[in-house]
Amino acid sequence: QEIKISHQFKAETDGRDRAARLFVKEVNKRDPSIKFRIYPGQSLGIKPVAQLDALQAGTLEMAVYPMSYAVGKIPEFSIFIMPGVINNLDQAMKLKGTKFHELVQKIAEDNGVHIVTWWWTPGGFATKSREITGPESVKGLSMRAADPTFEAMLKAAGASVTAMASTEIYPALQSGVLDGALTSAESFVSMRLYEQTKHATVGGEYNLWMLMQPLLMSKKAWDALTPAQKKAFQEAADISDEFFLKLQREATDKMAETFSKAGAKVRQMTKAEYDAWVELAKKTSWVEYQQKAPRGKELLQLAIDATK
Amino acid sequence: MRAFIRFADAISVACAVIASVMLFAAVLIVCWMVLYRALGHSTFWELETAVYLMVASVFLGSPYCLKTNGHVSVDLLAHYLPRRGSDILAIFIGVVGFVVCGYLTYVGAELMLKSLHEGETTGSLWNPPKWPLYLTMPLGLGLTALQYIAEILRATLDLKSAQEGA
Amino acid sequence: MSETQIGLVLLVVTLMVLFSGIPIAWGLTLVSVSFLLVFEGPTALNVVGITIMDELSSFALLTIPLFVLLGAAIGVSAAGRDIYESLYRWLVRVPGGLVIANIFACGIFSAICGSSPATAAAIGKVGVPEMLKRGIPPGLATGAICAGGTLGILIPPSITMILYGLATETSIGRLFLAGVGPGILLVVLFALYAWIVTLIGHRRNPQTIPEEHYTLAEKMKGIEKVAPFIAIIVAIAYMMYGGIATPSEIAAVSAALALALVMVIYKAWHLRDLWHIFRDTVRESTMILMIIGAAALFSYMMSLLYITQTAAEAMVNLELNRWVLMALINVFMLVAGCFLPPVAIILMLMPILTPVLEANGFDLIWFAVILTINMEVGLITPPVGLNLYVLKGVAPQVPLPTVLLGSLPFVLIMLFAIVLICIFPEIALWLPDTLMGPGR
Numbered sequence: 001q002e003i004k005i006s007h008q009f010k011a012e013t014d015g016r017d018r019a020a021r022l023f024v025k026e027v028n029k030r031d032p033s034i035k036f037r038i039y040p041g042q043s044l045g046i047k048p049v050a051q052l053d054a055l056q057a058g059t060l061e062m063a064v065y066p067m068s069y070a071v072g073k074i075p076e077f078s079i080f081i082m083p084g085v086i087n088n089l090d091q092a093m094k095l096k097g098t099k100f101h102e103l104v105q106k107i108a109e110d111n112g113v114h115i116v117t118w119w120w121t122p123g124g125f126a127t128k129s130r131e132i133t134g135p136e137s138v139k140g141l142s143m144r145a146a147d148p149t150f151e152a153m154l155k156a157a158g159a160s161v162t163a164m165a166s167t168e169i170y171p172a173l174q175s176g177v178l179d180g181a182l183t184s185a186e187s188f189v190s191m192r193l194y195e196q197t198k199h200a201t202v203g204g205e206y207n208l209w210m211l212m213q214p215l216l217m218s219k220k221a222w223d224a225l226t227p228a229q230k231k232a233f234q235e236a237a238d239i240s241d242e243f244f245l246k247l248q249r250e251a252t253d254k255m256a257e258t259f260s261k262a263g264a265k266v267r268q269m270t271k272a273e274y275d276a277w278v279e280l281a282k283k284t285s286w287v288e289y290q291q292k293a294p295r296g297k298e299l300l301q302l303a304i305d306a307t308k
Numbered sequence: 309m310r311a312f313i314r315f316a317d318a319i320s321v322a323c324a325v326i327a328s329v330m331l332f333a334a335v336l337i338v339c340w341m342v343l344y345r346a347l348g349h350s351t352f353w354e355l356e357t358a359v360y361l362m363v364a365s366v367f368l369g370s371p372y373c374l375k376t377n378g379h380v381s382v383d384l385l386a387h388y389l390p391r392r393g394s395d396i397l398a399i400f401i402g403v404v405g406f407v408v409c410g411y412l413t414y415v416g417a418e419l420m421l422k423s424l425h426e427g428e429t430t431g432s433l434w435n436p437p438k439w440p441l442y443l444t445m446p447l448g449l450g451l452t453a454l455q456y457i458a459e460i461l462r463a464t465l466d467l468k469s470a471q472e473g474a
Numbered sequence: 475m476s477e478t479q480i481g482l483v484l485l486v487v488t489l490m491v492l493f494s495g496i497p498i499a500w501g502l503t504l505v506s507v508s509f510l511l512v513f514e515g516p517t518a519l520n521v522v523g524i525t526i527m528d529e530l531s532s533f534a535l536l537t538i539p540l541f542v543l544l545g546a547a548i549g550v551s552a553a554g555r556d557i558y559e560s561l562y563r564w565l566v567r568v569p570g571g572l573v574i575a576n577i578f579a580c581g582i583f584s585a586i587c588g589s590s591p592a593t594a595a596a597i598g599k600v601g602v603p604e605m606l607k608r609g610i611p612p613g614l615a616t617g618a619i620c621a622g623g624t625l626g627i628l629i630p631p632s633i634t635m636i637l638y639g640l641a642t643e644t645s646i647g648r649l650f651l652a653g654v655g656p657g658i659l660l661v662v663l664f665a666l667y668a669w670i671v672t673l674i675g676h677r678r679n680p681q682t683i684p685e686e687h688y689t690l691a692e693k694m695k696g697i698e699k700v701a702p703f704i705a706i707i708v709a710i711a712y713m714m715y716g717g718i719a720t721p722s723e724i725a726a727v728s729a730a731l732a733l734a735l736v737m738v739i740y741k742a743w744h745l746r747d748l749w750h751i752f753r754d755t756v757r758e759s760t761m762i763l764m765i766i767g768a769a770a771l772f773s774y775m776m777s778l779l780y781i782t783q784t785a786a787e788a789m790v791n792l793e794l795n796r797w798v799l800m801a802l803i804n805v806f807m808l809v810a811g812c813f814l815p816p817v818a819i820i821l822m823l824m825p826i827l828t829p830v831l832e833a834n835g836f837d838l839i840w841f842a843v844i845l846t847i848n849m850e851v852g853l854i855t856p857p858v859g860l861n862l863y864v865l866k867g868v869a870p871q872v873p874l875p876t877v878l879l880g881s882l883p884f885v886l887i888m889l890f891a892i893v894l895i896c897i898f899p900e901i902a903l904w905l906p907d908t909l910m911g912p913g914r
């Protein structure tokens with residue numbers, strides 16, 4: 001059989017593509033009969049968000065999928081970007097194999113997809129005019145965050161939130177429509193946002209912006225695998241998780257370095273600032289999430305328990 | 309037969325009027341959004357509403373586009389065929405157009421029903437349901453298929469009158 | 475069957491379907507669905523709906539109807555006539571002045587309008603009958619409008635540049651700026667040609683020099699009429715680079731400005747006038763967007779069947795000299811331009827070409843200009859040349875062979891411009907690099 005893997009990232013250089021290639025290599029070590037074909041950089045012609053539709057329909061077998069894209073169909077998945085729940089890579093990896101993992105896997109399978117890997121990307125803020133510290137620092141700024149629960153928090157902090165496609169971030173920063181943006185460390189570098197910003201808040205132990213972007217598989221395709229093949233997939237996934245974790249630690253450093261080189265001020269969020277954000281998130285993002293997602297409350301509690 | 313052609317034509321024009329109003333509304337909404345944001349406010353429902361309206365306007369414009377022969381084609385073959393041949397070709401093209409639009413109507417309806425069933429939303433802060441957006445595709449292309457029936461009938465009438473004339 | 479074989483079958487089948495006269499949008503859909511069904515099975519069809527819907531519901535793409543609206547609004551008014559008449563008052567003593575005025579008018583109109591047929595229609599509607607009445611050779615008159623009209627997609631704003639930017643993930647603002655220099659170059663070259671041809675004509679036939687005179691006051695009055703359009707152009711540029719709106723939002727604001735302008739200055743505020751504007755807009759934008767939706771489906775099919783990747787790989791592996799490769803790409807685009815409108819070519823071709831261009835070190839912004847000029851040629855070549863349809867409408871008495879023969883010199887000028895831009899890429903890149911800083 002042939003398995004197609006689709007994603008929107010640049011081939012060979014982006015960590016998500018490299019980890020996908022490693023995954024394929026590791027599976028083929030164990031079972032050479034499975035043929036993979038990777039379609040990087042949106043080259044399959046299916047838009048990033050719609051990859052989920054293709055997975056559910058069984059047209060596409062696998063995709064590297066930023067979980068925040070799914071929240072229109074699966075509101076529970078906002079947990080994968082929820083501010084104030086998972087604050088660094090170590091905590092994110094701690095969730096693997098817990099009850100939390102079991103429940104999100106079940107929710108995913110109820111929606112026709114299977115979570116194969118556990119790839120988390122740290123990110124942060126980059127802004128033009130002033131550095132981002134606590135919630136009061138975004139007041140009056142025009143920001144883009146890409147996730148509704150996150151946006152609810154920024155709005156409560158007094159920022160004006162602007163919706164736009166990711167491809168418009170660069171020109172919007174340039175023309176001043178946006179004062180700042182939140183995204184992953186790798187995207188900040190690949191989208192060259194350091195050319196248009198003067199301040200970055202990134203990395204460290206207290207990270208407000210964490211997003212899972214794993215390899216998802218169509219449940220139909222997953223169910224069609226033999227038990228031996230499933231085992232091979234799992235082993236390959238574990239190896240890719242380790243690799244991806246290492247890449248992401250490097251990506252954060254690389255972002256800090258790139259921004260510094262471009263003349264931007266780079267800082268990490270302090271515990272006090274982070275705690276202030278969490279207070280706000282509890283009153284805004286968390287409330288909204290539990291209203292929108294039927295199993296949100298349960299998931300949130302499991303995540304908090306697992307990362308204690 | 310002629311009554312049906314008139315009926316389909318009228319529906320197509322009516323759809324074009326609705327499409328025009330929607331497009332005009334979208335223009336006003338985006339202008340409002342730019343102004344409102346320039347005053348330092350958050351935008352919320354504006355962008356998505358404008359997109360919904362414009363997509364609707366595009367699909368609803370399709371039957372009128374067909375009626376006024378606006379869908380571009382390579383019409384080389386028809387030029388070199390004799391009158392009778394080009395009339396038959398027109399009927400054939402009408403049938404193909406009907407089949408394709410019919411298929412896309414089916415596909416669009418399926419997409420819309422699945423989205424309605426799942427309760428799919430856009431996932432934004434405003435978070436409107438997606439099915440109204442998807443509805444515009446089967447609606448517009450379904451009416452285009454209807455207009456194709458009218459076009460096929462028109463071409464058949466032409467063919468008949470040409471035969472009677474000869 | 476190998477990917478190469480499937481690719482060749484696809485090429486033949488697509489050509490056959492298109493040549494049967496089936497509308498391009500439905501033809502591309504039919505071919506895509508059939509190939510997916512035959513070579514990939516029914517599950518591949520599960521995403522047909524979402525592929526089309528997702529392509530069309532991008533806000534950046536939906537600026538196309540807005541730019542069409544802008545062109546239609548101004549096109550319905552007498553603005554086209556006003557622009558070239560006021561220019562003509564200044565150029566009346568120049569040989570070929572009326573033709574040159576029409577070419578300049580096309581250039582100015584292009585700076586407001588994003589579509590080529592709309593530009594040709596707006597200026598040609600009054601310009602062609604006027605030129606014919608005053609004894610300009612029919613070929614020169616129609617050729618100037620055909621070619622001048624194509625500038626609509628080179629001089630910003632441009633529908634094809636928007637689509638190119640989306641397909642290649644390049645900055646639309648940068649693409650727009652890259653079109654300015656080459657656009658001016660073409661306007662100057664076209665005008666030079668009209669001047670020389672008329673000059674030679676005058677030697678043979680001296681009594682064709684017009685006897686009109688305009689006082690300075692009359693000339694200045696002409697400028698007043700052009701001023702509102704210049705104001706719109708300046709407003710667009712200010713909003714785009716002054717931080718007020720994103721390039722996509724500007725489309726809506728400028729469409730609203732244009733509507734207001736024709737309603738206030740040209741008194742087109744009757745419901746009937748508005749209906750004409752919106753009717754034409756809905757018709758043209760539906761046509762374009764249906765082709766875009768179908769072309770998106772087509773490129774999904776080509777990629778899923780691995781035809782795109784195989785073709786790109788084969789082109790990279792040829793290891794041709796990069797300029798030989800560029801020449802071949804140009805020939806291919808010119809041929810494709812004969813049969814397909816620009817939007818379809820960009821969506822179907824760019825997934826194949828982007829990796830090839832990157833592997834050979836070609837700048838994607840620079841290539842956008844090369845591609846656009848090729849697409850301009852396609853707009854005035856049969857059988858699918860949208861500007862030819864326009865000319866058929868405004869000057870039905872001029873036979874098609876005369877129109878084509880009259881356009882031929884302009885086509886040669888465009889090819890010459892491509893060569894110039896290959897030798898001096900700064901013609902395209904200087905402005906974006908200066909205003910936006912060097913970069914992508």
Ligand code: NA
Pocket residue numbers: 583584585586587588589625626627628629630631632
């Ligand atoms: Na233009």
Ligand code: NA
Pocket residue numbers: 811812813814851852853854855856857858859860
């Ligand atoms: Na052509």
